[in-house]
Every structure is written in structure tokens, then in C-alpha cells.
Amino acid sequence: MLVLREGSSRSRGKEAQHANIMAATVVAETVKSSLGPKGMDKMLVDSFGDVTITSDGRKILDEMDIQHPAAKMMVEVAKTQDNEVGDGTTTAVVVSGSLLSKAEELIQKKVHPTIIIDGYKKAAEKALELLEKIAIKVTPLDKEKIKKAAMTSMASKLVAEYRDYFADLAVKSVQQVAEKRDGKYEADIDNIKVEKKPGESLTDTKLINGIVLDKEIVHSGMPKHVKNAKIALIDTALEIEKTEFDAKINIESPEQMDAFLKQEETMLREMVDKIVATGANVVLCQKGIDDMVQHFLARKGILAVRRIKKSDVEKLAKATGGKIITNMEDMSRTDLGHASLVEERKIGDDKMTFVEGCKHPHAVTILIRGGTERIVDEAERSLHDALCVVRDIVEDPKILAGGGAPELEVSRTLKEYSGTLPGREQLAVMRFAEALEAVPITLAENAGLDPIDILSELRARHEKGEVWTGVEIHTGKIQDMNSAGVFEPLAVKKQVIKSATEAASMILKIDDVIAAGKMKAPPTPPGAGGYPGAGGY
Numbered sequence: 001m002l003v004l005r006e007g008s009s010r011s012r013g014k015e016a017q018h019a020n021i022m023a024a025t026v027v028a029e030t031v032k033s034s035l036g037p038k039g040m041d042k043m044l045v046d047s048f049g050d051v052t053i054t055s056d057g058r059k060i061l062d063e064m065d066i067q068h069p070a071a072k073m074m075v076e077v078a079k080t081q082d083n084e085v086g087d088g089t090t091t092a093v094v095v096s097g098s099l100l101s102k103a104e105e106l107i108q109k110k111v112h113p114t115i116i117i118d119g120y121k122k123a124a125e126k127a128l129e130l131l132e133k134i135a136i137k138v139t140p141l142d143k144e145k146i147k148k149a150a151m152t153s154m155a156s157k158l159v160a161e162y163r164d165y166f167a168d169l170a171v172k173s174v175q176q177v178a179e180k181r182d183g184k185y186e187a188d189i190d191n192i193k194v195e196k197k198p199g200e201s202l203t204d205t206k207l208i209n210g211i212v213l214d215k216e217i218v219h220s221g222m223p224k225h226v227k228n229a230k231i232a233l234i235d236t237a238l239e240i241e242k243t244e245f246d247a248k249i250n251i252e253s254p255e256q257m258d259a260f261l262k263q264e265e266t267m268l269r270e271m272v273d274k275i276v277a278t279g280a281n282v283v284l285c286q287k288g289i290d291d292m293v294q295h296f297l298a299r300k301g302i303l304a305v306r307r308i309k310k311s312d313v314e315k316l317a318k319a320t321g322g323k324i325i326t327n328m329e330d331m332s333r334t335d336l337g338h339a340s341l342v343e344e345r346k347i348g349d350d351k352m353t354f355v356e357g358c359k360h361p362h363a364v365t366i367l368i369r370g371g372t373e374r375i376v377d378e379a380e381r382s383l384h385d386a387l388c389v390v391r392d393i394v395e396d397p398k399i400l401a402g403g404g405a406p407e408l409e410v411s412r413t414l415k416e417y418s419g420t421l422p423g424r425e426q427l428a429v430m431r432f433a434e435a436l437e438a439v440p441i442t443l444a445e446n447a448g449l450d451p452i453d454i455l456s457e458l459r460a461r462h463e464k465g466e467v468w469t470g471v472e473i474h475t476g477k478i479q480d481m482n483s484a485g486v487f488e489p490l491a492v493k494k495q496v497i498k499s500a501t502e503a504a505s506m507i508l509k510i511d512d513v514i515a516a517g518k519m520k521a522p523p524t525p526p527g528a529g530g531y532p533g534a535g536g537y
């Protein structure tokens, strides 16, 4: 009996599971080679021919136009990881892939997927507990260890050479926007504006205590810099608004014409008068500014910038302590924000406006410079990872050493734990433990080291109770990662376990894939002109 529409396809049971696992592991295989400091970059070309060069797991998967539904779930893993903690996207995908291929082995041995899922769930809970237990506590505003963690996150990126410099910027900026609430620090990295301009070199990247706008001053007659700025932040247009309906005005004499223009001018002049009355010497406007208004403002010596992004206006309000003015009628002196300097500077070929020395320095800007557009773009992504890592630690001040050490320690504990479980779940927990070893194996493989030698030595040394032994990729040595100073936020590793387990379980739970056939356009009868009922036969 046929229940599905013609053209639909269906695969069930083992066949469906196998296909899904294959698709997901193919994705994991693709990003695998970019894990760790010696990982390779990928060059991605989109349908418009635009090129991106990156080693960022999330970006790679975003740019790959993935079709297979199970493979798409791996893309989701990277997205969740990025949104939650900002780093560890490649690791999360590699671990999910590894969990799935280990599960496949068990399925071949006739272990039912639900048992594997239950086992994985137990293993993940145990792993999270253990990570929490071995984590090293730091103070939220600790400089040295947090900086090292930021450096670890950038070790695998294009900017690795300058990671010391960039890590400093990341730590300084996050700690500046961090605020203490109920005894805990909160850092909203949305308050760190990242602007980029190709030109000069990566080391010319700067942290600016204030907001940088990628806009120039509107009128050449205005001052190019204003000290002790009193800033009006306006989100309405400084123009005569057009009516929504079409209107016609009949003008019959030159006097009438003159009067009409005069009236427009008066209205615009009134706007300027209102601004002047508040004592503002800088106008930052979200919408447009009429030529005539620009001219009047320039005559009064007021600096103005127009068409500023809404998000930037909000940041400016926060930084300068000003109120956003939505109605020109009730604008007053108390709405003004303050900054010690507003200035237009030439950066590369463009002019940008700097608002510096703000009243509340809880909003800052990092202006990224670098040789080419691609370098600047990748530097932005790397900086994003570093900012997230610093934020993660400031908000939850616990760290782990990296280089595969935590994965091996968890793996060892889980193997022990599996012995206490009855029946087949034991097998699943055991496979989970093995799957985590994919991290040190991949790190070693990517660095051209022998993964088997490394893994066996790591296992042996963890057996001896060396919790932080991992593989230092730059030297190729097996050593205490704590003294090597390779740190990562606990939050990142915990999220890796959570997202990888969830994705793997979700894929394992599927035993039936029903795909609707592609919608086909109904055939047009010859000479019918393409509209229904026109065929005539």
C-alpha cells in the first residue's frame, strides 16, 4: 500500500542509522584537520566567488553548504557551542563524530541504540562532575592565567604569532566592561565594539577607551575635533519629514514660493536652535541630517555625524552616560552625554570618528588592523574566541589545562566507572571514554606526531595519577600542561561534553528517515500559455 507521495524516499532501521552516522562523521572528518595549534586552515569559496580562509570550526561549517539532514545537525553542534561559550567548536564536532563512530561499532554488535544513548547520558553526567572536581579556581580578575587561556584559544589561528598582544587586548577590554553584580562578575561582550579596517599590520590593532564609528563628520565646515564634548544622541531624522500621502501645492507667485522655502528653513533652524539651547557641541544622529541643518550646525561650531547604527547609538549612550533623544521637543541639557574628546581621524583610506575618554568606560572598541581584508576578518574571528574565553572565565572563574589532559583524565575515570555498571550500558560508557581520546589523538596527528605512542604514554601516566599530563604540541613533548601554561575555561570543556553528547544521542535515536520528494512544477500543456484552464482540450 502506498501512503507517501510519489517521489518520497524512506530508509529505516540499521540502514537509516548507518547513513546518518556516516554523514555526521564525514563532517567531523572534514573539520578534524583544523584542530589545535598545528591544525590547518581551510579555504572556502562561496557561490559568489568570495574567499574565506579560516580554522574556526563554526565558520568552516557555516560556509560549507551542507545538505544532508544528519550532517546539518553537526553544524548545529558548532553553532550551539559558539553561542554558549564561543570556543571549542571544532572539538565539539570532533567529539560528536567520535561518539557516533564508537556507537556504530556497538550497533554492529547488536547493542540497541537506546542502551547506547542511556550509557552516553550517564557517562556525560559523570564527565561533567569530574571536570568540575579537577578544575583549577582562579580569581575573576586574575591577569596571568586568564591571559594564558586567551592565548591558548588563539594558538590555532592565523594570528597565533601575535597572540601575546591580542590576548592582552582581550583581557583588558573584557575586564573593563565587567561589572560586579551580587558578588559575581558579569561581562557583556556586546559592549566591546570590534571595528576592522584593512591596512598597516596586526600589531597596529588598538584598544580604544570609548567608541569608534566608521563614519565621517558630515560637513567640511564643522570642527574636526571637540574637547570636553557634550553629546546629543538623537534617533530621529534632522530633516523635514515627508508626508506619507502625496500632496500637491499650487504656488502662483514668487512671493509664495519664497514664503514656502522660508518656512522650511525656519523649521530646520528651530531644530538647530533646540540643540544649541541644550549646550551640546556634538550631535550623533541615528538617521539623516538635512544639508541646511548641517550648514547651521557648522556655523555654530557643532560637530555632527549621521546614520550611526542603532547598536552603536546604544553603546554610545552607555559609554557617554547620555540619553537617546527620540523627541526633539523635550530634549534637555540633562540628556547630554560626555566624553573628553570627539575627533575625526583618517584610518587607511577612510575617515572614522573617535569618541574617547567617556564618562563610564563600560563600553570600549577594538580597532583591528592588518595586511589584507582576509587577515582582518580572520583576526576578528580569533579575537571573538579570545573575548569569549576571557568572559567565560571572568563569569565562572575556573580553568582546566589543555592539550588533551582533561579528556584523558575523564576517559580514565569513565573506564573505571564502567566496571561498576551492569550489562550492556557498561559497553556504552567504555565507548564514550574511548571517544574522548579522539582529542589528544587528533592534536597529535595534526602536529605530525605518532598518535599511538602518545596515547599509550598518556594513558599510562594518567594511570599513575598525573591528572594534567597532556601533549604540548609546540614541543611535541608529553608533559604537565599546567606548567606548560596551556589553559582553557572549564565552561568550554563542559559545553563540549554537553553538546557532543546531545547531538550524538539525537542522531542515534533516529531509525526512520522519510524525505518528501522534490516539488515539481505541473507540466504546462503545449500552447496553453501557462495559465490554468487555458488548454482548451
Ligand SMILES: Nc1ncnc2c1ncn2[C@@H]1O[C@H](COP(=O)(O)OP(=O)(O)OP(=O)(O)O)[C@@H](O)[C@H]1O
Pocket (backbone or CB within 6 Å): 034, 035, 036, 037, 039, 055, 056, 057, 058, 086, 087, 088, 089, 090, 091, 092, 152, 153, 155, 156, 385, 401, 402, 403, 404, 439, 443, 471, 472, 473, 474, 486, 488
Ligand atoms: N600548546 C598547545 N599544546 C597542546 N594543545 C594545545 C595547545 N594549544 C592549544 N591546544 C589545544 O588545542 C585545542 C583547541 O584547538 P582549536 O582552537 O583549534 O579548536 P576549538 O577550540 O575546538 O575550535 P574553534 O577554536 O575552531 O572554535 C584544545 O584542546 C587545546 O587544549
Ligand SMILES: [Mg+2]
Pocket (backbone or CB within 6 Å): 087, 088, 089, 152, 153, 154, 156, 385
Ligand atoms: Mg579554539
